[in-house]
Amino acid sequence: MSYNTFGHAFRFTTWGESHGPAIGAVVDGCPPGIAITESDLQPFLDQRRPGTSRFTTQRQEPDQVRILSGVFEGRTTGTPISLMIDNVDQRSKDYSDVAKAYRPGHADYAYDAKYGFRDYRGGGRSSARETASRVAAGAVARLVIPEVTITAWVEAIGGDAIDPANFDADEIARNPFFCPDPVAAARWETLVDSARKAGSSLGAVIGCAATGVPAGWGAPLYAKLDAELAAACMGINAVKGVEIGDGFTAATLRGEDNADAMRPGENGPAFLANHAGGIAGGIATGQPITLRVAFKPTASILTPVETIDRSGAATEIMTKGRHDPCVGIRGAPVVAAMVALVLADHKLLHRAQVG
């Protein structure tokens, strides 16, 4: 019943506040004998890092991950792997206003309602900084599932979507938006810049695909693969919607247009479509697992908003700190990490029950 542990067989627990000395994760249940060094993990953290372009928040964190346990002579021992990332660039003074007032759209009020008080600096534990821990843990997870390839990208910003016809996975790493459509990437440069200058913020939609997942992973009914992917993604800060396969579009289709017919194939069936997004009855079908994740716009905006303070009195708030004009841009590597964590867990779960 841990509030901060995720997973069943391959589990991770994260800890750390935005303005504490460090953040980290303990990864437990990792199979033994897997080759691993910090350089296997660092690239994923670098992807996620703030301050890498003017389009994301300006906090400069090197996000260097250290492995403190669970690895010996370059291989996992099967014992818990403790990962730690020091916080370097906290500017506590930027948050003096929010000690007293609640930022709308953030968890400030909710945390106080639950706990009676909170570490308000930089959003404390509700800060997106915690996602660095998840990305580190996700990097370990990827090593458990070498048969799987996970790709995540930004599909739309502020309602401006890519053109699927232009989709080129190699483009994702070539622009600051994880955008697979170079035409859209150019548009987004303008879009995000103008939002940032206006003190506004934009939402985004992340697309993700996992290929190579064998049919059979997933445990019906309550550890269904799609349910757990939904939880993993909805649990990312600022996420407000998750779709698998055709998602909400499927609700508008007729049955005969939504069926994934099958023909004989070489290794298992050859499917004629993938409306299901690679999951049926909570179990992987062997098809690519596809999902979309909706990020709301960041609430840390630079125009004043009505709110209340801790005493309940009316006040206004305007955050002056360093913030993302579009949180969703960095959501892509986080979504990929969460998908890796869920799939690693399900690989082990399947092995537990079926062998």
Added chain:
Amino acid sequence: MSYNTFGHAFRFTTWGESHGPAIGAVVDGCPPGIAITESDLQPFLDQRRPGTSRFTTQRQEPDQVRILSGVFEGRTTGTPISLMIDNVDQRSKDYSDVAKAYRPGHADYAYDAKYGFRDYRGGGRSSARETASRVAAGAVARLVIPEVTITAWVEAIGGDAIDPANFDADEIARNPFFCPDPVAAARWETLVDSARKAGSSLGAVIGCAATGVPAGWGAPLYAKLDAELAAACMGINAVKGVEIGDGFTAATLRGEDNADAMRPGENGPAFLANHAGGIAGGIATGQPITLRVAFKPTASILTPVETIDRSGAATEIMTKGRHDPCVGIRGAPVVAAMVALVLADHKLLHRAQVG
């Protein structure tokens, strides 16, 4: 790591196949002293029951629930509550075809891929029949959270949506569609009838609201209330998308249009909007919790579809059994039940940590 147990403090485990002698649920962790009889549970099962109108499947099941344990002199004892529902109207002969071939869009192939074989009759455990067990468990959960009111309705069928301006909660019980808009309900009668006669099927979108949830329920980060609601709903058969609050629409808004500003109120803040859907940072804010759930169209359709059989050879399949032209209609009480189960769990979780 149970595949079939859901929840942390208030847990339930379901069991039973569509064509076995019975289905059931064991509810565990229920607080003691709550007044409960079978008549508290039966109405919710009646709501969900197949065969109650020509618009849903024609299988006739009385779905009478029995309480076998955990209740003494009319009150919960705090020990596990075993609920059982006998299966009465199984027609195994309707499924003789599917023993050999896989129905596209169902979990047939996936189950075989995972387990090597399956109980194919009526979809075995992947059948929506299992949702009766969830509705029974959800009815118990409601008794744990008397302060909360949960309302679920059908918001759209086959892309045809209600008009929010006509929303009347009292209408929900007055038509066979759980539709809060009488004008839409009339349209749907025609829509669903024609789909059924054509041997086709339609998807649907369910809307749900929970009011009276106190600020503070929900446990960041990995038992976040929204993440768990997402898992609970995505785990319902045929669901392909879940949204909280503005959902995917939020991804198109600007930050200043998405903030839920606050003013002083009588009991906690008065919010000026509810884009967040009642949850921030995974914790309830005290506002109504709103969600939308997308159901794909039923794949048990009466027009032939290409598929393969167990040996991998090409074949066609056409199901002749009794099926729903729109599974989503009965998804409404199931969504409500899952929301009740998650909220009951979180009431106890909050109490565990905070008192």
Added chain:
Amino acid sequence: MSYNTFGHAFRFTTWGESHGPAIGAVVDGCPPGIAITESDLQPFLDQRRPGTSRFTTQRQEPDQVRILSGVFEGRTTGTPISLMIDNVDQRSKDYSDVAKAYRPGHADYAYDAKYGFRDYRGGGRSSARETASRVAAGAVARLVIPEVTITAWVEAIGGDAIDPANFDADEIARNPFFCPDPVAAARWETLVDSARKAGSSLGAVIGCAATGVPAGWGAPLYAKLDAELAAACMGINAVKGVEIGDGFTAATLRGEDNADAMRPGENGPAFLANHAGGIAGGIATGQPITLRVAFKPTASILTPVETIDRSGAATEIMTKGRHDPCVGIRGAPVVAAMVALVLADHKLLHRAQVG
């Protein structure tokens, strides 16, 4: 965090009160494809059954187990297996006294202190009747670990112990005491008879050995095999002590007398001793796993004892119902069942992490 679910990968949840209509268990996580019928389970229940000799309680229960789900065409499907046993011979009138007063040594007072009230009939859920559900679940577990042989016996009654030199496993089934020493069995007939006539009761020590457990099962540190066996056994009604290997005797030995030296063997090392009882560092070593479990004497005795009633006033209580003069006699099959459940769980856990 279920109070009534045990295990990680191979889990079971029991339900049912002593005087309710039935008791049962839901076994979840069982690997698919295992041949199983009710006749695989019934013999273990018959072993445990009350009323099979004048030395145990005189309640007559057929304890016929039914499998309601999770099995198709004679094999497990991998879905939850629901087991049910009807209660037939409840005599509620035997317990009218205890509705008001607390029986010392029982959980009556403790249950009221926790829940505010309880099902007092026959001890409700704290009754040893619940162990029938465990034995049924344990019988399923045995099918998961065919490589393991579990033997349990009574090692001592009321301080009168067997002579290890007379140990003959075949004797266990030949007397009403599960006694492997025929000489001791004869003595115990007299001992238990006289205790029963005197309205007294006796404690017992159960011995158990599991052979064939491969080295490697067990998951350090908090799912250590010995820790989980300890929990499984200490959780049986009336148990007050658990030992692994040399147990408390090891506390009196010198290191050089307690080491399990090794020589080269055919399949892994040949150990020169087994002081450790087959477990080191929480992991099985491949040696027989040996344990001892201490059962206190039954508190349902026929001589009056001072106590209080529900209002807190002083009173006396003398139970007139049908009771065991030695609960430990039937503890042997229950210990064996719990050991099977833990080992099945650990087989799957090991497979999850290591393959």
Added chain:
Amino acid sequence: MSYNTFGHAFRFTTWGESHGPAIGAVVDGCPPGIAITESDLQPFLDQRRPGTSRFTTQRQEPDQVRILSGVFEGRTTGTPISLMIDNVDQRSKDYSDVAKAYRPGHADYAYDAKYGFRDYRGGGRSSARETASRVAAGAVARLVIPEVTITAWVEAIGGDAIDPANFDADEIARNPFFCPDPVAAARWETLVDSARKAGSSLGAVIGCAATGVPAGWGAPLYAKLDAELAAACMGINAVKGVEIGDGFTAATLRGEDNADAMRPGENGPAFLANHAGGIAGGIATGQPITLRVAFKPTASILTPVETIDRSGAATEIMTKGRHDPCVGIRGAPVVAAMVALVLADHKLLHRAQVG
């Protein structure tokens, strides 16, 4: 299903190898608002510390604990509390022999059998060094249960027991043996000294009592308080037996000598005895919870023992490192820590279900 996480509502996960850079624990589920600083935790670690007398191992570790998260302005925030202890005094060269050969009585062989390889330095994760993490976590747990007083002591070393008539709790802190009997403490000085010089080692029995536990804590059936205490203690390195109340002695008593009769009392009943050790039916009765834990003698001895090496060939091993002549001496604070962790967990569990 985490192998290294313990608890349900109040959970902790430990990490770290004996010769890695650090060890630590993440404590999750701690109620918010509890005053806490590192100086609340350090004394318990100092108690446990090696190198504090010539009677324990000579490794010099300051064991300074740092709190890295979950605390703000001196109070717990309700978010995970990360505790870290640097390893300072590792002497890897002391363990060069054990890289190749298995030390009998240790987990060396078992770890290799499970994982295929292990961090052999100082016993890796199977080292008692890990208990420092538990003691740190236990110190946090004590803050959650201020109503409870936990006392642990050494009751016997090498079969030489204290005299209960001399029991004085204040003596425990006055000698290097946590011994409450000054007469026994003097004897033990000679006993342990001679064992150490002879290169031998001794077992021990730890006694522990927890007073102030309210009646009602404990969750039948599978989170029974006694079962979980048994698991917690049996899971400590070198433990081979656990007793609650009269333990194995109860197995020799008659029912009428083992009943805890009750009379009316001021706050709940006044018990006339405590054979049950404060727990009935898995629930606390309000009486002192008493337990005894048996530690086997340390296997790291200085006389050669027959064993095999990694290739399976016969060899001898003699450990030259710094070792405990009596591990049980330092087991007392570890037992107390585990008891605190279980009780804190059960306080929250009780609150979850009953309020």
